[in-house]
Amino acid sequence: MTQSEFVNQYLPYARQTEAKTGISAIAILAQAALESGWGKAAPGNMFFGVKDTDGINGNEQLLTTTEYSRRADLKFPHIISVTPIVRNGVKMFRYKVKDYFRKYDSPEECFTDHARFFLKNKRYTEALTVKHNPYLFIDAISKAGYATAPNYSGTLKAVAKTIDNLI
Template identity: 50%
Template sequence: MIAEQFVKKYLPEALKVEKETGFHHLITLTQGALESGWGEKALENNFFGIKWSEGDKQAKQLITTTEYLSTPNAKFPMVISKTKQPNGKYKYIVKDNFRSYPTAAEGFADHIQFFLKNPRYAKAVEVKNDPDKFFDEIAKAGYATAPDYAEKLKQVMHSVIIRIPK
């Protein structure tokens, strides 16, 4: 799926989430685009890279992913490779469990619930109507291990904005 198709197809879901929760539609649309590669890697409707945890109601799926961590002894269902980086962190290529959803709508709705249910994202929730600030706060709170996560989101957001019909 190309960027224009992604925006056209999922903008209604993002607007629905905004109407129901107050989270700016660019948050869900942008993060969904980045995390899923414009929908190409939204395996089982997980557009947001939300990992599965014990007690989750959603089904789980095992997916290959990259993580950047400070510890050389991180635990995953399967470690494919681990490389020490110049900054002292470790780059892991792993298989890990991620949430699975029957529909895209359920994936989009759960994305916001994930933030609301996790206290570490409280500062992000306070700025849910400002995508730039929201992206900064979720990056600080550790949503992703990529060191430039907030900046990547902001770059993708500009690609999303120019594709939204006027």
């Protein structure tokens, strides 16, 4: 799927979510694009990498992922490897693991659940004050700790700019 095809196919879901929540469709679609590799990796209609905390009720799937931490003692359902690295002068550990992620019956269900995550979680209160501006929203969710990837905000804003140019 090309970037343009991804935007054409999934922008309607992002716009539906924006209409329901006020969170920028561009920010939502940028996260979906980044987290799923522009739709190449969205098993079970899971575009956002939302973890399933219990792994027992049937709405989960065990998938391989990469996580970053300053700690070398994190727990996951299955650890494949832990590699010490240095990022921006900071010693970290890159984990390749299998962890539980949610799965959905449709893309719309996934987009709605993603928005609820921000609305229900108090650490995103500041981000919700700028939810109409995709770039400020991206900075705010990154600052609140949405992802473990270094430079998540910069990467996500570049994807948002690409989407902006395609619509």
